[in-house]
Every structure is written in C-alpha cells, then in structure tokens.
Amino acid sequence: MPARSGRGGIRVASAALAGLGVAVSAYLTASHFDEGLLVCGLSDCTTVQASDYATILGVPVALLGLGMYVAVLGLVVARWVRPGLTLATTAATFGLTLAGAIFTGYLTYVELFVLEAICQWCVVSAVLTVLLLMTEGILVSRLLAIPEE
Amino acid sequence: MSSSPSNDHPGASGAARPTRREAAQRRRRRLVGMLGAAVAGAVTVAVVLILLDTRERDDAVGTTVDASNGLRAPAAAIDGDLTRQGRTLGDPAAPVLVVEYADYQCSFCQAFGLNGLPKLLDDYVATGMVRLEYRHLVVIGGDDPDGESYRAAEAAECAGDQGKFWELHELLVANSLGEYQGSFTPERLKAIAGLVDGLDQTAFGSCVDARTHRAEVARLSAEAKQAGLRSTPTFVVNGATVTGGVPMLNEAIDEHLAGS
Numbered sequence: 001m002p003a004r005s006g007r008g009g010i011r012v013a014s015a016a017l018a019g020l021g022v023a024v025s026a027y028l029t030a031s032h033f034d035e036g037l038l039v040c041g042l043s044d045c046t047t048v049q050a051s052d053y054a055t056i057l058g059v060p061v062a063l064l065g066l067g068m069y070v071a072v073l074g075l076v077v078a079r080w081v082r083p084g085l086t087l088a089t090t091a092a093t094f095g096l097t098l099a100g101a102i103f104t105g106y107l108t109y110v111e112l113f114v115l116e117a118i119c120q121w122c123v124v125s126a127v128l129t130v131l132l133l134m135t136e137g138i139l140v141s142r143l144l145a146i147p148e149e
Numbered sequence: 150m151s152s153s154p155s156n157d158h159p160g161a162s163g164a165a166r167p168t169r170r171e172a173a174q175r176r177r178r179r180l181v182g183m184l185g186a187a188v189a190g191a192v193t194v195a196v197v198l199i200l201l202d203t204r205e206r207d208d209a210v211g212t213t214v215d216a217s218n219g220l221r222a223p224a225a226a227i228d229g230d231l232t233r234q235g236r237t238l239g240d241p242a243a244p245v246l247v248v249e250y251a252d253y254q255c256s257f258c259q260a261f262g263l264n265g266l267p268k269l270l271d272d273y274v275a276t277g278m279v280r281l282e283y284r285h286l287v288v289i290g291g292d293d294p295d296g297e298s299y300r301a302a303e304a305a306e307c308a309g310d311q312g313k314f315w316e317l318h319e320l321l322v323a324n325s326l327g328e329y330q331g332s333f334t335p336e337r338l339k340a341i342a343g344l345v346d347g348l349d350q351t352a353f354g355s356c357v358d359a360r361t362h363r364a365e366v367a368r369l370s371a372e373a374k375q376a377g378l379r380s381t382p383t384f385v386v387n388g389a390t391v392t393g394g395v396p397m398l399n400e401a402i403d404e405h406l407a408g409s
Contacts, residue, residue: 094188094191098191106195
C-alpha cells in the first residue's frame with residue numbers, strides 16, 4: 001500500500017505540473033500574438049518572444065509547448081481513468097517530456113548565449129518540463145521494479 | 150469494487166506465486182520495449198526540431214559565395230530600386246523615420262538584419278511609408294577602439310564614401326560570426342568588401358587601414374549612449390524609442406502612420 005499511495009502522489013504531481021504547463025504555455029502563446037498581454041517585470045521577455053527563435057517554420061515555439069503540455073495532461077488523465085493502459089501512457093508521457101526537456105535545454109542555451117536575454121515565463125516552463133521529466137522518471141523506475149517474492 | 154487484471158492480482162494460491170513474479174518480469178520487458186521506442190522517438194523529435202531551427206537560420210544567412218574565406222551572401226538582398234542616401238534607405242519624404250542603432254557583432258542585430266529587415270523594407274520602405282536610417286552603436290567591446298565592432302562600422306562608412314554603404318552593410322550582417330570571433334579583422338573586412346560590385350578596393354583598403362572614419366563612428370556611438378541607448382538593436386521611430394522586437398516596431402510604425 002505505501003508504494004501505491006506514493007505512486008498516487010507522484011501522479012497528482014505530474015497532473016498538477018502538466019496543468020500549470022498548459023496555463024503558462026497558453027499565456028505565452030496568447031502573448032506571442034498580442035504582446036500587450038506580456039507582463040514581465042524581472043527579465044526581458046519581449047526580446048525573447050519577438051526574436052526569430054520564437055518560431056519554427058512559422059509556428060510559435062510557445063504553441064509547440066502548449067501542444068506538449070496538453071498531450072501530457074491528456075495522457076496523465078488517461079492513465080488515471082484507464083489503469084490498464086498504465087505502461088503505454090507512462091512510456092508515452094516519459095518520451096514526450098524527454099523531447100520537451102531536450103528542446104527546452106536548446107532554447108535555454110539560445111536565451112543565455114545567443115539572445116543574451118531571459119524570459120521569466122520561459123524559465124518557468126523549462127522548470128515545469130524538467131520537474132515533469134523527474135516525476136515521470138520516478139514512475140517509470142517504480143514500474144520497472146520487480147516485487148520481491 | 151471493480152476487478153483488477155489478473156496479471157496484477159493473480160490470487161493467493163501457492164501455485165500462483167511464481168506467476169506473479171513472471172508477470173512482473175513480462176510487464177517489465179513490455180515497458181522497457183515501450184520506453185525504448187518512446188526515448189528514440191523523443192530524441193528524434195527534439196533533434197529534428199533543433200535542426201529545423203538552425204537550418205532556418207542558415208537559410209536566412211544565405212549561400213556561401215567565397216568558400217576560401219567562408220563568406221556568405223545574404224539570402225534576401227536589399228532591393229536595388231530603393232533610394233539610398235548614405236546610411237538611409239527609402240523615400241526622403243516618407244512620413245515615418247525609423248532609426249536602427251546596431252552593432253555588427255551583435256547576434257540579435259544579425260537576426261534582425263537577416264529576417265526582420267527584408268520584411269520591413271518590403272512592407273514599409275518600398276511602399277514609401279518609412280525611411281530607414283542605420284546608426285552605429287558599439288556595445289560589444291565598446292571600450293576598445295581597436296575592437297571588431299568599431300572596425301566593421303568604419304569599414305561600412307568607407308564603403309559609404311563610394312555610395313556603397315548598404316551593399317557592404319548587408320554583407321557585414323551576413324558574415325558576422327558572433328562576438329570576438331575574428332569576423333571583422335582588417336583582412337576579413339577587405340575580403341568581404343571584395344564581394345561588393347563596383348567598389349574601388351584600393352580606395353576602400355586605404356580608408357580601412359587609415360581608419361578614416363574612426364572619429365565619426367566613435368561620435369555616433371557616444372551620441373547614442375548619451376541619449377540613453379544601451380542595447381542593440383534599438384529602434385527609434387519618429388524620435389520615440391521602441392523597446393522590444395519586430396512586432397513592437399511594426400506597431401509603433403503603424404501608430405505613427407495612423408497619426409500622420
């Protein structure tokens with residue numbers, strides 16, 4: 001029972017992180033199209049959001065992030081309501097968050113060393129992605145464990 | 150209470166005990182297979198996104214035209230039909246004047262020059278609504294009068310002496326390698342200038358070597374700093390400083406056009 005309740009806590013954490021990620025990336029996506037929405041007291045969000053690195057092939061990076069968080073949230077909910085799919089949904093969630101973390105690492109490098117400007121909301125999103133990867137990594141490691149006889 | 154899958158709860162009989170461990174092992178093998186596919190997919194997606202992003206930037210820089218010196222031509226050359234007067238582009242009677250303060254070593258200035266400028270020229274300058282002026286604001290190595298940013302700005306002015314400021318300007322933007330990377334040594338500046346059609350290379354070389362425009366570049370840069378400008382690129386639209394990137398610049402231009 002303790003292991004199961006611990007897993008439940010991690011699952012709640014994943015859902016909460018994905019929900020926060022949806023909120024932050026939706027806000028960044030909206031402010032990509034309307035810069036007046038961008039509130040950024042601590043850093044230089046406008047430089048980052050208005051830079052050419054804010055889009056890939058015309059698609060806002062914030063929208064890609066929103067897509068990832070929505071997909072993760074959907075998988076986390078699916079894992080909850082369909083326990084029989086736990087293995088598939090956990091593997092897919094781990095893969096999605098890993099892809100997100102790698103790309104976030106690249107974007108953070110661009111912010112620090114190319115644009116030399118930091119966007120606080122982008123940092124929040126990066127931290128959420130890394131935390132999601134950690135919670136999903138914990139779930140994966142628990143699923144991989146083989147019970148003692 | 151709903152029943153669980155038999156693999157998870159095989160029952161309490163003695164015969165089922167080894168089955169539970171075997172089931173866990175089978176489940177583990179399945180998960181490892183799925184994780185392998187997920188990790189491979191994740192790495193592939195991330196790498197493709199990063200490659201697409203860097204490819205997009207390389208395309209904007211243009212094609213290599215002088216492989217021995219690693220020089221490239223900009224993908225979108227400035228329209229030859231635009232009116233050129235020194236460091237300005239466009240109709241002198243345009244209702245809006247946009248001044249760009251920039252540094253040739255600054256990567257964000259390069260990003261604007263390669264991606265934002267062509268659209269600004271198409272949308273506003275070619276249509277006679279905006280006149281664009283470029284001014285030097287050395288912020289990278291600003292304390293070193295022999296630094297690359299000063300050298301590049303002086304070279305642009307040397308080309309300007311021959312009415313070729315913008316021809317060299319777009320090549321300097323396309324061939325910046327980043328900060329303190331040797332982009333604008335006198336030798337490389339002359340190689341870059343060698344790509345400008347009709348430029349008297351001897352006169353240009355003498356101008357660069359004599360540092361004819363050293364004082365002028367220093368003066369322009371000092372004036373910008375005295376006006377409170379600290380970062381590049383900074384845009385001033387009809388006297389009002391615009392913070393932010395291209396969307397804010399376009400918004401400011403549209404506001405001034407609406408009010409004119």
